[in-house]
Amino acid sequence: MKPVPFRYVRPSSLHEACAALGADEDARVIAGGQTLVPMLAMRLARPSTLVDIARLPGLSGVAAQDGVVRIGATTRQVEAERSDAVARDLPLLAAALPWVGHPPTRNRGTVGGSCANADPSAEIPLVAVTLEAEMEAQEEGGAFSIPADEFFIGPMLTALPPTAILTAVRFPIWREARVGVAFHEISARRSDFAFVSAAGQVALDAEGRLARVSLGIGGVGDRPVKLDVAALAGSRAEPEAVTAAVAAACEVLEATSDLHASADYRRRVARVLGTRAVLDAAADAQKKDSGR
Ligand SMILES: Cc1cc2nc3c(=O)[nH]c(=O)nc-3n(C[C@H](O)[C@H](O)[C@H](O)COP(=O)(O)OP(=O)(O)OC[C@H]3O[C@@H](n4cnc5c(N)ncnc54)[C@H](O)[C@@H]3O)c2cc1C
Numbered sequence: 001m002k003p004v005p006f007r008y009v010r011p012s013s014l015h016e017a018c019a020a021l022g023a024d025e026d027a028r029v030i031a032g033g034q035t036l037v038p039m040l041a042m043r044l045a046r047p048s049t050l051v052d053i054a055r056l057p058g059l060s061g062v063a064a065q066d067g068v069v070r071i072g073a074t075t076r077q078v079e080a081e082r083s084d085a086v087a088r089d090l091p092l093l094a095a096a097l098p099w100v101g102h103p104p105t106r107n108r109g110t111v112g113g114s115c116a117n118a119d120p121s122a123e124i125p126l127v128a129v130t131l132e133a134e135m136e137a138q139e140e141g142g143a144f145s146i147p148a149d150e151f152f153i154g155p156m157l158t159a160l161p162p163t164a165i166l167t168a169v170r171f172p173i174w175r176e177a178r179v180g181v182a183f184h185e186i187s188a189r190r191s192d193f194a195f196v197s198a199a200g201q202v203a204l205d206a207e208g209r210l211a212r213v214s215l216g217i218g219g220v221g222d223r224p225v226k227l228d229v230a231a232l233a234g235s236r237a238e239p240e241a242v243t244a245a246v247a248a249a250c251e252v253l254e255a256t257s258d259l260h261a262s263a264d265y266r267r268r269v270a271r272v273l274g275t276r277a278v279l280d281a282a283a284d285a286q287k288k289d290s291g292r
Pocket of ligand 1: 030032073101102110112114166167
């Protein structure tokens, strides 16, 4: 099949791009095209105009400053994967990125495109929710930002107005001396979307107790979810305690059934991968013995 005819514009500024979106309610942004182009080819997307933001100045790049790693929306996933700042200050994203599709899709797919696309199984949105990232956006009226847990509102649905462009994602940096991470997922093949995924990040205090724990689960319901595992703070991440806390936290998950996996399977795997993510993140943190 071929796409339905559309107009193609490549604006030279963010202002022009927002104006093009504001002028046509059926216009759509294209960034890396890894999701949108197949949807066009299958006629599942029928925009009147494509607004190409891939080469817009100022929308790409990774910078660590003021306690956050700020990743421009059009930063290609491969650039984030190879970034020193991501490796040093955002190890959870570094652990998740190799799970995002294949090397060829990461060569073109963008960090912002993955977030704007909001697939419930996508890894980058899961990391954004787990770490409580802020999503920066721009529309004709000005710039604004949305917390990640309010940004993802359903399968392929975000709180971003259709006239707005996601411009960057700000991930907070954890400054504790001993931070550990783990990312796990189950999928049919390594590069496929996850049936269930779990992202864990912990910080240990000087006595080896959990000072902070963040755990997010993806693929189970209609969006990535951050679980409440605060009960573990102050503990030594003993397997029994972690298993019980993660199982209790997973009660809130609303699981979906589809051709790939039943809701029951997804709930069960969420408990297993969630537990594994916290324990492995704690073990990772144990290996770090010097401050930043
Ligand atoms: C074979 C294959 C396997 C894949 N496997 C995975 C996987 O395992 N995990 C995973 O997470 N992804 C996977 N993907 C998807 C891939 O990572 C895409 O890169 C990503 O979903 C979309 O990024 P993009 O830059 O290509 O966006 P595009 O395809 O250009 O756009 C996607 C959507 O987001 C909108 N959009 C894009 N950028 C912005 C912006 N800045 N502001 C507002 N709206 C915007 C577009 O209008 C469109 O609706 C896979 C893709 C393929 C083809």
